[in-house]
Amino acid sequence: MIKLHARLEKRLDAEPFVARVARGRGGGRGDLREVQFVDGQDEPSPGYGGYLLAEGLEEGPWAARPDAWPIPEALGHLSDGDVVRISPRSGELWVMYRRGSTSNSMLLTERCNSYCVMCSQPPRDVADDHLVRSYLEAIPLMSRETNELGITGGEPTLLGDRLLEIIRKCRDHLPETSLHMLSNGRMFNYLSLSREVAEIGHPDLMIGVPLYSDLPHRHDFVVQADGAFDQTIRGLMNLARCGVSVEIRVVLHRQTVERLPQLARFIARNLPFADHVALMGLEMMGFVRMNLEPLWIDPADYRPQLTGAVEHLHRRGMNVSIYNHQLCVLDRGLWPFARKSISDWKNEYVDECVACAARDHCGGFFASSSLRRSSRIRPLTPDMIPPESATSPTLSATP
Amino acid sequence: MPTALPVLNDRFRPVERFAARPGRDYTLLPMRLISLDAGRHVLTNFAGEYVVLPKETTRRLVRHELDTASDVFEELLSRHFVSVGGSDAALDLLAVKYRTKQSLLAEFTSLFMFVVSLRCDHSCPYCQVSRQSLDRHAYDMKPDVADRAVDFMFRSPSRALKVEFQGGESLLNFPLIRRIVERVESRNLAEGRDVQFVIATNLAPLTDEMLDYCRVHEIVISTSLDGPRELHNQNRPRPGGDSHKLAVRGIRRVREALGHDSVAALMTTTAASLAQPREIVDEYVRQGFSCVFLRPLSPYGFAVKTGLARKYAADEWLEFYRAALGYIIELNLAGTPFREEYSSLILRKMLTPFPTGYVDLQSPAGLGIAGLIFNYDGDVYASDEARMLAETGDRKFRLGNLAVDSFEDVMTSDALIDVLSETMTEGVPMCVDCGFQPYCGSDPVYHHATQGDVVGFKPTSDFCRRNMGVMRHLVRLLEDDERAASVLETWI
Numbered sequence: 001m002i003k004l005h006a007r008l009e010k011r012l013d014a015e016p017f018v019a020r021v022a023r024g025r026g027g028g029r030g031d032l033r034e035v036q037f038v039d040g041q042d043e044p045s046p047g048y049g050g051y052l053l054a055e056g057l058e059e060g061p062w063a064a065r066p067d068a069w070p071i072p073e074a075l076g077h078l079s080d081g082d083v084v085r086i087s088p089r090s091g092e093l094w095v096m097y098r099r100g101s102t103s104n105s106m107l108l109t110e111r112c113n114s115y116c117v118m119c120s121q122p123p124r125d126v127a128d129d130h131l132v133r134s135y136l137e138a139i140p141l142m143s144r145e146t147n148e149l150g151i152t153g154g155e156p157t158l159l160g161d162r163l164l165e166i167i168r169k170c171r172d173h174l175p176e177t178s179l180h181m182l183s184n185g186r187m188f189n190y191l192s193l194s195r196e197v198a199e200i201g202h203p204d205l206m207i208g209v210p211l212y213s214d215l216p217h218r219h220d221f222v223v224q225a226d227g228a229f230d231q232t233i234r235g236l237m238n239l240a241r242c243g244v245s246v247e248i249r250v251v252l253h254r255q256t257v258e259r260l261p262q263l264a265r266f267i268a269r270n271l272p273f274a275d276h277v278a279l280m281g282l283e284m285m286g287f288v289r290m291n292l293e294p295l296w297i298d299p300a301d302y303r304p305q306l307t308g309a310v311e312h313l314h315r316r317g318m319n320v321s322i323y324n325h326q327l328c329v330l331d332r333g334l335w336p337f338a339r340k341s342i343s344d345w346k347n348e349y350v351d352e353c354v355a356c357a358a359r360d361h362c363g364g365f366f367a368s369s370s371l372r373r374s375s376r377i378r379p380l381t382p383d384m385i386p387p388e389s390a391t392s393p394t395l396s397a398t399p
Numbered sequence: 400m401p402t403a404l405p406v407l408n409d410r411f412r413p414v415e416r417f418a419a420r421p422g423r424d425y426t427l428l429p430m431r432l433i434s435l436d437a438g439r440h441v442l443t444n445f446a447g448e449y450v451v452l453p454k455e456t457t458r459r460l461v462r463h464e465l466d467t468a469s470d471v472f473e474e475l476l477s478r479h480f481v482s483v484g485g486s487d488a489a490l491d492l493l494a495v496k497y498r499t500k501q502s503l504l505a506e507f508t509s510l511f512m513f514v515v516s517l518r519c520d521h522s523c524p525y526c527q528v529s530r531q532s533l534d535r536h537a538y539d540m541k542p543d544v545a546d547r548a549v550d551f552m553f554r555s556p557s558r559a560l561k562v563e564f565q566g567g568e569s570l571l572n573f574p575l576i577r578r579i580v581e582r583v584e585s586r587n588l589a590e591g592r593d594v595q596f597v598i599a600t601n602l603a604p605l606t607d608e609m610l611d612y613c614r615v616h617e618i619v620i621s622t623s624l625d626g627p628r629e630l631h632n633q634n635r636p637r638p639g640g641d642s643h644k645l646a647v648r649g650i651r652r653v654r655e656a657l658g659h660d661s662v663a664a665l666m667t668t669t670a671a672s673l674a675q676p677r678e679i680v681d682e683y684v685r686q687g688f689s690c691v692f693l694r695p696l697s698p699y700g701f702a703v704k705t706g707l708a709r710k711y712a713a714d715e716w717l718e719f720y721r722a723a724l725g726y727i728i729e730l731n732l733a734g735t736p737f738r739e740e741y742s743s744l745i746l747r748k749m750l751t752p753f754p755t756g757y758v759d760l761q762s763p764a765g766l767g768i769a770g771l772i773f774n775y776d777g778d779v780y781a782s783d784e785a786r787m788l789a790e791t792g793d794r795k796f797r798l799g800n801l802a803v804d805s806f807e808d809v810m811t812s813d814a815l816i817d818v819l820s821e822t823m824t825e826g827v828p829m830c831v832d833c834g835f836q837p838y839c840g841s842d843p844v845y846h847h848a849t850q851g852d853v854v855g856f857k858p859t860s861d862f863c864r865r866n867m868g869v870m871r872h873l874v875r876l877l878e879d880d881e882r883a884a885s886v887l888e889t890w891i
């Protein structure tokens with residue numbers, strides 16, 4: 001697992017700042033908004049806003065400079081083009097963006113108006129305005145070649161105008177980057193907010209909104225908020241009406257799988273305008289740890305519901321994907337829908353996977369799944385792997 | 400019932416404590432019902448979702464006596480047959496679904512049929528319109544009429560325009576087809592509509608030059624295939640004989656020149672067809688088609704009136720339909736994917752939120768507002784059947800003539816508007832309460848021709864009897880026959 005936070009020496013006289021990492025020959029532009037990564041191979045050169053000294057250089061002549069920090073070995077992964085925030089007074093370095101990663105996302109606030117029973121990032125009612133400020137500085141430093149960038153929380157819509165500012169900044173500085181925002185959708189119940197987001201005219205924005213049940217009270221229960229179902233449904237309709245792409249996300253656990261086929265039917269009937277439906281495995285983080293027994297269900301035990309839901313949606317022309325599931329717990333017919341979705345700094349494999357012929361196609365596990373994972377993980381043999389031609393979704397009438 | 404045990408950490412509220420949870424009472428949302436069989440009802444909501452309930456359960460439902468903690472109540476809540484105090488998103492969703500279901504209305508007329516000639520080389524007994532004539536000009540569409548028809552068509556706001564050439568035998572006037580195609584194409588350079596051309600033909604007069612032209616202009620072909628050779632030839636006599644052979648050879652040539660899927664076939668169920676459901680399906684499979692449309696014979700045209708074709712009862716057709724459908728389902732289960740199109744249309748209405756463009760199952764009727772037909776002489780009719788009816792002397796559905804009437808005149812004529820508004824199934828006797836209303840339609844031409852009234856008396860209408868039969872059969876298959884349902888689900 002890649003470390004995104006590290007401690008540095010404290011420097012009480014310097015302000016926090018956001019900077020792009022320059023590393024290696026030809027790296028960076030030698031600009032004050034950059035910090036140079038100095039290791040044994042390259043000489044530090046003047047003109048940067050700061051210097052990060054790799055292990056072994058902490059005794060050298062540069063170490064004495066106020067704008068140079070020895071960094072721990074765990075930050076050796078820092079690459080040219082990454083964006084970091086350095087807080088000298090508290091002695092913290094935070095890797096905000098990794099140029100080589102396919103799953104960069106911006107956590108804009110920890111506050112939330114829901115309190116989902118399985119939240120992997122439990123909300124905290126804290127003053128975290130610095131997050132938006134930092135990202136507003138970081139976005140212009142990110143590579144224009146970034147394929148995809150996420151916005152998460154907490155609930156980003158609680159930021160109101162500052163969220164709009166972030167989206168605008170992405171539109172202006174990263175016009176070729178898909179922007180994917182996770183939101184509970186409740187604030188889009190206000191048509192005005194949906195309109196404002198639409199009017200920014202971001203070229204490639206999609207909003208992923210969770211829906212946990214076809215029955216209002218069951219959805220409200222999962223997100224622990226009265227009236228949330230109605231708000232989310234109206235939010236989805238408002239977004240669609242304003243022409244904003246939406247994705248529906250369903251986290252699968254014991255409280256949601258039982259009615260999964262009914263939920264699939266509900267989505268196909270009522271929300272056919274959704275651009276994508278993601279059916280997602282449970283990440284054993286946050287509140288899941290405190291609600292483990294009422295939430296945990298072995299994915300191998302909900303195969304019929306999952307297969308039924310995917311078939312139903314697929315036949316009705318909906319674009320559907322399965323996230324965070326190991327191939328060996330899915331019915332064969334569902335493999336073409338499974339995506340390798342676990343963020344690169346979170347995924348792992350287990351002993352069984354060593355001998356598995358499907359490893360390259362399989363997304364593996366969240367690191368957090370050491371807490372609990374399917375009891376039916378089995379390595380697959382080569383004859384069980386479908387030929388390349390089977391990569392596009394096809395389901396037979398009688399699976 | 401979903402179980403919440405073992406319990407959540409106590410900082411979370413259990414499901415019982417949420418306000419949207421059904422209390423003891425509930426509100427009924429708009430719904431209709433119809434008996435499925437002795438013990439069950441089919442209930443449909445406003446937007447075309449259905450549930451099948453034991454009759455006793457329906458009674459408890461409408462008396463507000465249903466247990467709101469039961470599974471069946473949750474189904475009704477999920478599908479918007481009822482709503483409960485704590486949540487009213489159902490109403491918004493129903494509104495959006497209803498709008499989706501009716502969305503084709505906003506598109507307006509998209510199908511335009513051009514009768515380029517009434518002449519024909521065949522003499523099918525059930526054909527209402529064709530003429531054997533030496534005087535080629537008497538029954539061919541004139542170029543100035545064709546030009547006006549094209550201008551008329553572009554008055555429709557529809558983004559998609561389908562131009563279908565009809566006859567008689569349309570290919571007997573190929574020069575006019577070319578004129579129309581080219582005029583449409585040149586106008587469309589500026590209009591940018593999604594235009595599609597179809598030639599309906601028996602394929603007998605097809606030449607290689609015509610095929611070349613079709614390839615260049617991306618024209619697809621629709622032809623007739625009534626079944627195996629003997630049946631087809633019996634239905635479609637032709638001087639010189641063997642219409643079947645010409646059709647099969649034509650289909651092959653079209654596929655070679657234009658691609659496998661550029662030819663579709665239509666069948667007409669005659670009295671002779673009724674005994675041969677399997678043979679007809681087998682012939683379609685043998686000729687490489689992936690579907691068949693089991694179309695009943697129009698029972699009011701020329702042929703029936705003159706006694707040349709035997710009329711048959713709706714129940715006879717239904718028996719034929721069920722046998723053919725059963726056979727098709729077996730074929731699918733044995734590994735040959737093949738669809739029956741009439742069923743597919745209705746299944747799409749039952750199982751998806753989307754409408755179908757099929758003209759005969761619309762309310763308001765598809766007359767004029769889904770499709771229009773330009774006769775060779777410039778008369779504008781509300782549908783192909785309306786034109787056929789006119790050939791037997793009844794010009795009730797003639798909406799005007801291109802020489803004197805504009806698009807606006809025709810589309811706002813009383814002859815059209817009165818019929819559309821009077822016959823909407825949402826409000827006519829029997830349909831108003833019918834559980835199949837969301838899937839059905841009004842067929843004013845049919846009812847006028849058979850019962851002398853555009854609304855029609857549904858208890859004795861074969862149109863109604865046939866559709867009820869098809870819909871009951873499909874619901875039963877979906878509910879009671881898992882194997883059949885697994886096939887039907889793939890046809891949407």
Ligand code: SF4
Nearest residue numbers: 326328353356359362
């Ligand atoms: S054994 Fe491991 S790599 Fe193979 S499918 Fe299962 S989880 Fe994936």
Ligand code: SF4
Nearest residue numbers: 829830833836839863
């Ligand atoms: S025509 Fe018959 S089946 Fe159709 S809606 Fe009317 S009553 Fe029902």
